[in-house]
Amino acid sequence: MDKQQTMNLFSPSGYAMPFEADENTPIEVARKHGRYTNERTGEEGFFHGMDFRVRRGTWLKALATGIVSGISSDTQKGFSLIVNYPNYADGKRSSYDVTYSHISEAVCNFGKNVKAGDNIARCDGLLHIEVRFNGEETDPLEFLTMIRDNLIVNSQTDMSGANPEIATLDFDVHTPYDAQQGEIDQLMMRYFGSYMTDLLKGNYHVPGNTERDLRDVIAEGARGGAYYEHTPSMLNPLGLGQRSFSIIERVQTILITDFLNYLALMHRVFLSSMSEIEKKKLLTGL
Template sequence: MNYTQEMNLQSKSGYCMPFEERKGEVRMSLDYGTQVHPKSGEEFFHHGIDFITKHYLLSACADGIVSGIGSDARHGLFQVIRYGNYEVTYAHLSNVLATFGAKVKAGSVASVSGDLLHIEVKFDGEEINPLEFLTMIYGNLKMMQQQGEVGMPDFETIDMDIPTDFEDDQEEVEQLMLRFYPDYLSELNDGKYLLAQHTEQSLRNIFSLSAIKNYFYEVIPSLSNPLGIGQRAVPVAAKVQNLLIGDFLNYMALRHQIFLSTLSENDKKKLLTKP
């Protein structure tokens, strides 16, 4: 099936590539069509394209809905997102973050890749070369930027100021999360890294007490505010953020010996000796 202009995808939220390259690290390891198997040396027809990835955050490419999640011998853990007439399968995942039936927009975090990312694409049920789909997405993104429009607009966020204990280190924390947060999620999911017992218990207590006090669903839930929390829940949200950021930094210290630049040597030693 050859790509035509009529197949161009319309998306109110803009467009986004499925992942962001880290200093050019990502490369395609297997193309679409007739290929030679890298292990057996035999020819076979490859129904998608493969990229070598290391636990990359994967984003939705446009307005869509998660239409399938599953696991099988061929794809491993996989997720299917429908964008209009397109159906895109992301396979060999390490984690799925957007659940079945979830509506997504361009840039919504949908899943986390494994060491290998396999992508398949169908249009009106007919298989096409995924590179044609990705080229179309990239072209639409660049065209919007050239016209002075934001290709991938910012999402609506909760209209509240949620201060944390890490305000002075915000930029540094965000940079660390951009690089290591997928690994953190993956190790939590696989049980290779365990949430500190006091952190887990604190989170349980916060959510239990918040439910009792009716902090949740105070406003209509949305994609950016799925629990429907309002101004009354600002202190709760701040406590949760402090706990989660603190645990991520604990993971960075224990797994990678990376610390915030503002930490003293004594504080670093305390982190490394935490039970």
């Protein structure tokens, strides 16, 4: 299992965001992680971590199953608390260390075991978070996005009776079938179950050229760095981002084409917009 795969944190107790916010109170990011230029002096620098403005006294939460691994204080960041979140997916060989700074009080002692959603400290109005993965600095926004995605998958799984497939990524990608997408969605609702069943039972065989095209596109994406643009999560296990859009579009086109091929061969069902020549081509493979 490589580093990029193990960055998707698995937590037995689930996941939680770092603090609770009122629905009517927008989350205010005071400063982002990364390079910056001082507007007054023009000097460049690098900001380690991420700052949030929250109400004084806001409870800070454990993000996942972990252990309080450090408590410290300094003149710049004030009172800080560190929680180590091991990844249970790889036997705890990898882990995240999350530092919460500018806290007014900690309610967890050193060595305390915590689970997702536990109160661990109170904030003094400005929350500074730093994240390290196996000791290497990581953008907190990437980490918190991963936590949020895993939280979405877990909550939707619970709501849907252990069906995690209702949580999906919403990418703005397009295929040659965009104009017929509504009709295709209806056909999938009716026939997708039988499509998968016939694939598994061997009643329908994916054409060799379709398998080859799919492998080629996926391999091309790996060579071109289309994957792991972001920290992987349950919702986005390959860390897909804008770099992968063209790959996603081509994969979707291949999969939709194969589904239409299945409908023609196994059910004699065609898109209403297809001409007789297109129908014949599907039936004969010519």
